[in-house]
Amino acid sequence: MLFNSYAFLFGFLPVVLLAYFAAARHGAAWASAVLATASLMFYGWWDVRYLPLLLASIGVNYACSLRIHGAAGRRRQAWLALAVGANLALLGWYKYANFFARTVTELAGWPAAPLDIALPVGISFFTFTQIAFLVDSARGHVRERRFMHYLLFVTYFPHLVAGPVLHHREMMPQFADPANLAPRAVNFAVGTSIFVIGLAKKVLLADSLAPHANALFDAPGEASLLVAWGGVLAYTFQLYFDFSGYSDMAIGLARLFGVRLPLNFDSPYRATSIAEFWRRWHMTLSRFLRDYLYVPLGGNRHGPLRRHVNLMATMVLGGLWHGAGWTFLLWGALHGGYLIVNHAWRAACARLGWGDGGRAGRCAGWLLTFGAVCVAWVFFRAPHVPAALGIVHALAGGDGVALPAALGARLGALRPLLESAGVTWYLGGTTRFVATWCWVAVAAVVALALPNTQRIMRRWEPALDARLGTPGWLEWQPAPRHAVACGMLALLAVLSLNQPSDFLYFQF
Amino acid sequence: MDRHALCYLRWLGATMLAAGMAVALLVLLIDPYGLYGWVDVAGFNRVKAPLARYQYEIKLARALRLGPQVILVGNSRVEAGFDPDGPALRGANAVNLGIAGTGTPTAIGQLRYLAAHGIRPRRVIAGLDVVDALTSQPVPPARAPVLRIPWPGRLWRLDALLSAASLRDALWTVALQRDGDGAMATLRGFNPLRQYGSAARLEGYAALFRQRAQENAPKLAARAGGGLDVAAVRAEVRALLDAAARDNPAVRIDLLIYPYHAQLLAMFEAAGLWQRFEAWKALLREEVAAARLRHPGARIALADFGVYDRWQCEPIPAAGSDATTKWYWEAGHFKAALGEVLLARLDDPGGGASDAAGRAACMADQPGLFSDAARLVARARD
Numbered sequence: 040m041l042f043n044s045y046a047f048l049f050g051f052l053p054v055v056l057l058a059y060f061a062a063a064r065h066g067a068a069w070a071s072a073v074l075a076t077a078s079l080m081f082y083g084w085w086d087v088r089y090l091p092l093l094l095a096s097i098g099v100n101y102a103c104s105l106r107i108h109g110a111a112g113r114r115r116q117a118w119l120a121l122a123v124g125a126n127l128a129l130l131g132w133y134k135y136a137n138f139f140a141r142t143v144t145e146l147a148g149w150p151a152a153p154l155d156i157a158l159p160v161g162i163s164f165f166t167f168t169q170i171a172f173l174v175d176s177a178r179g180h181v182r183e184r185r186f187m188h189y190l191l192f193v194t195y196f197p198h199l200v201a202g203p204v205l206h207h208r209e210m211m212p213q214f215a216d217p218a219n220l221a222p223r224a225v226n227f228a229v230g231t232s233i234f235v236i237g238l239a240k241k242v243l244l245a246d247s248l249a250p251h252a253n254a255l256f257d258a259p260g261e262a263s264l265l266v267a268w269g270g271v272l273a274y275t276f277q278l279y280f281d282f283s284g285y286s287d288m289a290i291g292l293a294r295l296f297g298v299r300l301p302l303n304f305d306s307p308y309r310a311t312s313i314a315e316f317w318r319r320w321h322m323t324l325s326r327f328l329r330d331y332l333y334v335p336l337g338g339n340r341h342g343p344l345r346r347h348v349n350l351m352a353t354m355v356l357g358g359l360w361h362g363a364g365w366t367f368l369l370w371g372a373l374h375g376g377y378l379i380v381n382h383a384w385r386a387a388c389a390r391l392g393w394g395d396g397g398r399a400g401r402c403a404g405w406l407l408t409f410g411a412v413c414v415a416w417v418f419f420r421a422p423h424v425p426a427a428l429g430i431v432h433a434l435a436g437g438d439g440v441a442l443p444a445a446l447g448a449r450l451g452a453l454r455p456l457l458e459s460a461g462v463t464w465y466l467g468g469t470t471r472f473v474a475t476w477c478w479v480a481v482a483a484v485v486a487l488a489l490p491n492t493q494r495i496m497r498r499w500e501p502a503l504d505a506r507l508g509t510p511g512w513l514e515w516q517p518a519p520r521h522a523v524a525c526g527m528l529a530l531l532a533v534l535s536l537n538q539p540s541d542f543l544y545f546q547f
Numbered sequence: 548m549d550r551h552a553l554c555y556l557r558w559l560g561a562t563m564l565a566a567g568m569a570v571a572l573l574v575l576l577i578d579p580y581g582l583y584g585w586v587d588v589a590g591f592n593r594v595k596a597p598l599a600r601y602q603y604e605i606k607l608a609r610a611l612r613l614g615p616q617v618i619l620v621g622n623s624r625v626e627a628g629f630d631p632d633g634p635a636l637r638g639a640n641a642v643n644l645g646i647a648g649t650g651t652p653t654a655i656g657q658l659r660y661l662a663a664h665g666i667r668p669r670r671v672i673a674g675l676d677v678v679d680a681l682t683s684q685p686v687p688p689a690r691a692p693v694l695r696i697p698w699p700g701r702l703w704r705l706d707a708l709l710s711a712a713s714l715r716d717a718l719w720t721v722a723l724q725r726d727g728d729g730a731m732a733t734l735r736g737f738n739p740l741r742q743y744g745s746a747a748r749l750e751g752y753a754a755l756f757r758q759r760a761q762e763n764a765p766k767l768a769a770r771a772g773g774g775l776d777v778a779a780v781r782a783e784v785r786a787l788l789d790a791a792a793r794d795n796p797a798v799r800i801d802l803l804i805y806p807y808h809a810q811l812l813a814m815f816e817a818a819g820l821w822q823r824f825e826a827w828k829a830l831l832r833e834e835v836a837a838a839r840l841r842h843p844g845a846r847i848a849l850a851d852f853g854v855y856d857r858w859q860c861e862p863i864p865a866a867g868s869d870a871t872t873k874w875y876w877e878a879g880h881f882k883a884a885l886g887e888v889l890l891a892r893l894d895d896p897g898g899g900a901s902d903a904a905g906r907a908a909c910m911a912d913q914p915g916l917f918s919d920a921a922r923l924v925a926r927a928r929d
Contacts, residue, residue, distance in 0.1 A: 224552035466758035517555035526562025
């Protein structure tokens with residue numbers, strides 16, 4: 040079921056809210072059971088065949104966590120290794136078996152049909168969530184052990200299929216909190232407003248940008264400089280508003296039940312370095328990779344060289360987590376490389392006493408970071424490596440600069456100047472070109488200049504670990520004028536739901 | 548605090564309700580799709596925006612409302628080529644159900660749907676496109692044709708009344724009333740391609756012809772090694788004629804082969820498709836003959852405009868020239884002026900020059916047209 044569908048908004052959600060708070064009158068256990076059942080129904084709506092897989096994964100992991108908890112020393116480590124290995128094997132089979140088989144057959148030159156394995160939606164998220172739980176069980180950090188709360192922690196429908204990646208420490212106490220058993224108007228007002236902002240990001244921005252990104256990536260051909268940049272920027276902002284919108288919706292929905300989810304985005308495209316970008320983009324995944332991969336690999340504890348190796352390994356594996364393919368691997372490797380360069384640059388600046396270069400330095404840092412992120416997104420989105428390389432070639436101006444002829448005919452005296460600078464003209468595609476750049480401009484203003492959701496909701500604890508910052512404009516209050524604005528935005532988004540589209544992160 | 552929050556929620560809900568009702572009322576009054584007819588005021592909503600969604604459903608709903616006596620079906624060539632309010636059809640209560648990008652199955656669905664709702668036109672004019680019948684792969688001989696005919700549901704009406712797209716189209720409709728160059732369509736379904744007119748003034752007709760030829764070349768080149776879907780052609784034409792004539796025995800049915808401009812015909816030749824074009828025409832003739840036997844009361848005719856005649860060989864203005872054309876927007880789409888000529892010829896077929904003579908005359912007149920077509924197709928094949 041999609042958050043951005045009439046069935047969810049006007050069917051599933053109201054029914055679940057009513058059932059949850061009705062059950063809560065009989066106690067927390069009933070409320071949790073209703074919510075867990077609803078979450079399983081939510082998941083089963085996608086494809087009921089994968090419901091047993093999810094339940095089996097939860098059952099086995101919970102049993103393993105009890106074994107880990109009850110064991111000590113090497114036995115505990117052995118149980119942990121077995122359980123984590125089983126999770127990785129499950130993920131590996133569903134996510135990487137096809138890729139592995141394809142690669143082997145290509146290298147060996149064997150004719151082979153692809154394996155018929157469909158990726159269960161959300162498997163990456165619920166597997167990572169449970170691995171973190173197992174590791175923390177082995178570290179002795181897990182206190183709450185009620186199965187119903189564990190089931191709810193894993194399946195909780197706002198986050199189940201695309202995150203944020205949750206941590207049991209943050210969630211299980213909230214499920215046990217009696218304060219969340221009664222409906223509260225303030226939670227509904229805050230939750231609804233956050234949800235509406237997320238829905239608008241997805242429906243009004245991401246879905247409007249999608250066709251312009253698809254036009255480039257579905258038929259890369261020989262795109263000229265501005266066409267390539269238009270398509271890449273459209274995807275850059277589409278992905279952000281799609282995923283950030285989903286995360287906001289998840290945070291808003293959870294808040295209706297009184298639960299606060301962790302923040303997942305903090306205006307990442309405003310980052311002035313790649314390290315800062317990763318502190319602001321998909322924050323819960325970054326946290327997971329840091330705590331359960333980078334740090335166990337040794338982090339920065341064994342010198343600069345080892346740190347760089349660990350960084351690269353973490354990012355490459357992070358790339359592969361997003362999808363089984365060479366393009367994702369390259370995307371991860373690019374970001375690993377960016378981070379290594381970033382660390383080296385910072386070290387050099389520190390040694391030379393350069394500081395951050397002031398305003399000009401930050402501007403240059405932003406431009407370089409944003410450009411590098413855009414280039415990396417080409418590999419993330421392209422259907423295969425040759426297509427990605429073709430687009431990068433165009434981004435660098437390798438295929439020249441061309442504009443629609445109809446646009447050229449309207450440029451008057453500017454036209455010969457452009458021609459003398461090497462600009463050529465192509466027939467057709469004027470509407471696409473203009474619309475792409477208009478949408479990119481709108482998206483850029485929203486992403487770069489407007490306050491983000493947590494700033495807008497800063498006074499109302501919008502999410503766990505929210506970075507509240509200083510007061511700014513557009514700050515939300517439960518006032519009629521804000522209700523009217525939110526209501527108009529909600530109506531516009533709801534009226535745009537006639538063709539609900541999947542979230543990009545569902546495929547990861 | 549809960550008191551403020553409760554008040555906020557009430558305001559939010561009331562805003563959504565009130566704004567939603569306002570949107571629905573606005574769409575009802577402006578009527579961008581011509582579905583309601585409550586208000587029809589020149590300068591406010593008389594000119595309609597071209598349909599970008601629910602074309603099939605909206606055109607049928609309008610037709611049900613208008614109860615037409617003449618129905619035109621086909622793709623964009625019909626939609627842009629025949630004006631039901633033009634001299635030949637004015638007063639005949641004609642509607643143009645042509646929809647861009649659709650094939651014969653859509654026309655069959657339209658005729659069946661209207662027949663099921665009691666519409667019995669005295670005349671049906673149907674355009675047929677050879678490109679729909681050409682395949683890029685050889686056709687297996689025993690392939691069974693499957694005609695999936697869409698049928699309008701009901702939910703689209705709600706979406707056409709209350710959605711962001713309807714609101715946008717309503718506002719666009721109002722803005723369009725004072726825009727002489729904006730894309731529009733008439734209530735009876737004719738789309739005069741006004742945007743082509745402004746593009747032609749800006750860029751010249753040569754650019755329009757060139758652009759479309761560049762788009763067509765790879766499509767035709769891709770079909771060079773393919774075949775002709777004989778079973779599908781037969782099934783579709785048969786179903787089309789039956790849908791028009793069933794329970795309407797005295798109907799007049801005019802099937803017409805589109806008048807492709809010579810540039811496109813030359814590209815057919817260059818791509819090695821001419822033989823299949825001729826075979827397709829022969830199939831149509833056979834099916835028309837068979838349909839005459841099945842429906843003896845009906846008057847069924849096939850008009851072949853897919854030839855090199857004087858209109859089809861209209862000269863393409865040179866690059867950079869601001870000369871205009873009379874008959875064609877570009878090689879695939881003819882203007883309503885030619886539509887009028889074609890309608891007259893349907894009524895009075897007369898005798899035309901032979902295709903060979905027409906081709907020779909065209910070649911003598913515009914030798915560059917043939918060499919250009921061959922070059923474009925050859926480049927697309929590489």
